[in-house]
Amino acid sequence: xxxxxxxxxxxxxxxxxxxxxxxxxxxxxxxxxxxxxxxxxxxxxxxxxxxxxxxxxxxxxxxxxxxxxxxxxxxxxxxxxxxxxxxxxxxxxxxxxxxxxxxxxxxxxxxxxxxxxxxxxxxxxxxxxxxxxxxxxxxxxxxxxxxxxxxxxxxxxxxxxxxxxxxxxxxxxxxxxxxxxxxxxxxxxxxxxxxxxxxxxxxxxxxxxxxxxxxxxxxxxxxxxxxxxxxxxxxxxxxxxxxxxxxxxxxxxxxxxxxxxxxxxxxxxxxxxxxxxxxxxxxxxxxxxxxxxxxxxxxxxxxxxxxxxxxxxxxxxxxxxxxxxxxxxxxxxxxxxx
Amino acid sequence: xxxxxxxxxxxxxxxxxxxxxxxxxxxxxxxxxxxxxxxxxxxxxxxxxxxxxxxxxxxxxxxxxxxxxxxxxxxxxxxxxxxxxxxxxxxxxxxxxxxxxxxxxxxxxxxxxxxxxxxxxxxxxxxxxxxxxxxxxxxxxxxxxxxxxxxxxxxxxxxxxxxxxxxxxxxxxxxxxxxxxxxxxxxxxxxxxxxxxxxxxxxxxxxxxxxxxxxxxxxxxxxxxxxxxxxxxxxxxxxxxxxxxxxxxxxxxxxxxxxxxxxxxxxxxxxxxxxxxxxxxxxxxxxxxxxxxxxxxxxxxxxxxxxxxxxxxxxxxxxxxxxxxxxxxxxxxxxxxx
Numbered sequence: 001x002x003x004x005x006x007x008x009x010x011x012x013x014x015x016x017x018x019x020x021x022x023x024x025x026x027x028x029x030x031x032x033x034x035x036x037x038x039x040x041x042x043x044x045x046x047x048x049x050x051x052x053x054x055x056x057x058x059x060x061x062x063x064x065x066x067x068x069x070x071x072x073x074x075x076x077x078x079x080x081x082x083x084x085x086x087x088x089x090x091x092x093x094x095x096x097x098x099x100x101x102x103x104x105x106x107x108x109x110x111x112x113x114x115x116x117x118x119x120x121x122x123x124x125x126x127x128x129x130x131x132x133x134x135x136x137x138x139x140x141x142x143x144x145x146x147x148x149x150x151x152x153x154x155x156x157x158x159x160x161x162x163x164x165x166x167x168x169x170x171x172x173x174x175x176x177x178x179x180x181x182x183x184x185x186x187x188x189x190x191x192x193x194x195x196x197x198x199x200x201x202x203x204x205x206x207x208x209x210x211x212x213x214x215x216x217x218x219x220x221x222x223x224x225x226x227x228x229x230x231x232x233x234x235x236x237x238x239x240x241x242x243x244x245x246x247x248x249x250x251x252x253x254x255x256x257x258x259x260x261x262x263x264x265x266x267x268x269x270x271x272x273x274x275x276x277x278x279x280x281x282x283x284x285x286x287x288x289x290x291x292x293x294x295x296x297x298x299x300x301x302x303x304x305x306x307x308x309x310x311x312x313x314x315x316x317x318x319x320x321x322x323x324x325x326x327x328x329x330x331x332x333x334x335x336x337x338x
Numbered sequence: 339x340x341x342x343x344x345x346x347x348x349x350x351x352x353x354x355x356x357x358x359x360x361x362x363x364x365x366x367x368x369x370x371x372x373x374x375x376x377x378x379x380x381x382x383x384x385x386x387x388x389x390x391x392x393x394x395x396x397x398x399x400x401x402x403x404x405x406x407x408x409x410x411x412x413x414x415x416x417x418x419x420x421x422x423x424x425x426x427x428x429x430x431x432x433x434x435x436x437x438x439x440x441x442x443x444x445x446x447x448x449x450x451x452x453x454x455x456x457x458x459x460x461x462x463x464x465x466x467x468x469x470x471x472x473x474x475x476x477x478x479x480x481x482x483x484x485x486x487x488x489x490x491x492x493x494x495x496x497x498x499x500x501x502x503x504x505x506x507x508x509x510x511x512x513x514x515x516x517x518x519x520x521x522x523x524x525x526x527x528x529x530x531x532x533x534x535x536x537x538x539x540x541x542x543x544x545x546x547x548x549x550x551x552x553x554x555x556x557x558x559x560x561x562x563x564x565x566x567x568x569x570x571x572x573x574x575x576x577x578x579x580x581x582x583x584x585x586x587x588x589x590x591x592x593x594x595x596x597x598x599x600x601x602x603x604x605x606x607x608x609x610x611x612x613x614x615x616x617x618x619x620x621x622x623x624x625x626x627x628x629x630x631x632x633x634x635x636x637x638x639x640x641x642x643x644x645x646x647x648x649x650x651x652x653x654x655x656x657x658x659x660x661x662x663x664x665x666x667x668x669x670x671x672x673x674x675x676x
Binding site: 294297 | 483643
């Protein structure tokens with residue numbers, strides 16, 4: 001970045017995208033374009049969408065092909081949570097020779113939950129010489145935080161993580177896969193029986209891969225949460241009534257050939273005043289170690305991790321390359337710190 | 339380690355060394371020899387010293403030259419805390435073509451506190467094609483734990499760490515540099531005025547190096563701790579009286595050209611019943627994140643980190659290579675997990 005600035009396209013200008021626009025500029029990246037098909041955003045200046053005091057001369061465009069055709073070093077995709085939904089967006093970047101990093105939670109380690117899609121994207125990425133990957137909060141707080149502690153352990157029998165976040169902070173796509181506002185019947189049909197992999201399901205594979213462990217099985221339990229009083233959801237734009245889910249907790253439990261269990265529970269519900277995020281890991285063994293993150297700001301941490309990852313992703317080998325194979329995300333000083 | 343086991347010499351069979359013998363065996367390393375000049379240990383079998391139920395056929399030897407001459411892949415040095423004391427031991431390993439990893443706290447990042455010694459050892463290590471380094475608890479809990487969190491931060495102004503440990507757990511060498519049992523006059527003369535770098539002093543340089551920040555200054559404050567009642571020290575083998583130090587807190591504060599302060603406070607005192615280790619980091623910025631380790635077992639974590647580091651150190655480039663330049667320590671499964 002000492003010479004030509006890295007050109008970044010943002011694909012998705014919702015709640016996360018607005019934060020990422022500012023973060024990119026603060027770190028000296030060039031905003032090469034912003035894509036979103038929301039009619040309320042199209043044509044607006046990216047600076048306005050990001051809440052900046054100045055215009056950036058970058059209008060939000062609904063024409064992805066046109067924006068990607070102009071070329072960029074990397075695209076940041078803040079769109080959807082599942083690989084089935086994300087495949088065309090990743091593919092479009094690859095076909096235009098643009099690397100991509102996504103906050104898509106399944107993209108963190110999609111090899112086990114969506115192997116065919118991952119293989120197709122891996123082949124396409126290699127054909128076009130680009131890297132596709134997933135990152136965000138999970139990269140640090142569901143991943144390297146646990147494995148860094150594991151590296152100080154003599155003998156472990158289990159790694160168990162718990163993380164909670166406010167589903168109202170991440171937009172409508174994330175709220176939907178958490179069953180927010182759904183009746184028990186709707187939850188059963190659209191979430192539980194749909195066999196949608198929860199965010200927790202991608203964590204054990206990521207950890208096992210980084211540690212060289214061999215997973216022998218994985219299962220998940222989904223637990224919808226209900227309140228006895230109405231709770232306001234800004235993302236849904238209405239009150240969630242008793243009998244409608246506030247979201248859910250999902251617990252994934254994996255076994256390994258090495259006898260080490262890997263357990264991740266993620267709790268995503270609409271928060272009420274006073275609720276705060278939590279994130280903790282217990283590594284059980286010799287010794288047992290517990291680490292707690294105090295009220296992590298999951299939105300800012302997600303956006304910052306993705307932006308800090310950009311140089312590593314551009315430098316990474318071509319393919320669908322998950323981040324457990326790269327060094328941990330590294331702090332990039334802001335422009336005014338250089 | 340799939341074929342020939344890695345041959346490890348242990349240099350120093352004190353409190354830490356006894357734990358490390360067992361850890362090495364559990365992970366399939368071959369104990370090639372144990373060196374210690376303590377007359378109470380010389381001639382005893384390493385299995386006995388480690389509290390194992392079987393003998394290992396490895397007697398503790400006071401003859402370092404003889405043990406190192408037999409050759410080994412790496413030596414684990416659990417001896418002394420300062421580079422001035424450690425130089426001959428590191429040098430002996432290098433001259434015999436044996437890599438070395440030490441729990442010596444200053445060896446974690448000795449470039450700023452003992453630059454000449456580090457340069458001499460670096461040259462000697464390169465001449466003999468070996469890697470010399472320092473690791474232990476600090477590698478994870480004063481190092482990568484902080485920088486992994488930094489990697490999820492958009493803009494930070496400070497990293498501040500606090501860590502406490504029981505100086506009674508680490509043997510006489512460590513107790514001495516903490517002023518344990520000293521009167522204020524002795525503490526002033528032997529610790530404060532002696533300008534001995536505290537363990538805290540090596541942390542900011544390590545972090546700055548890994549993050550590519552440029553330190554512009556560093557200073558330390560030493561704070562001896564006194565009790566109003568006698569406290570028993572097993573390491574000193576006597577009660578510490580009021581007016582004699584239980585140990586000290588040391589706070590190092592570094593500034594960087596990037597405007598990011600790096601502060602580390604280490605508190606090493608003789609514990610009383612009920613006292614527990616603590617370790618926390620606050621990364622101040624956007625966002626501010628606090629992480630706490632709940633009662634870390636610093637002795638076990640130190641020994642486990644050093645043992646987990648062995649394959650990386652053997653594979654690292656020759657020279658005095660500090661561990662912030664290597665990937666984080668990685669969990670090695672025990673033999674019965676393979």
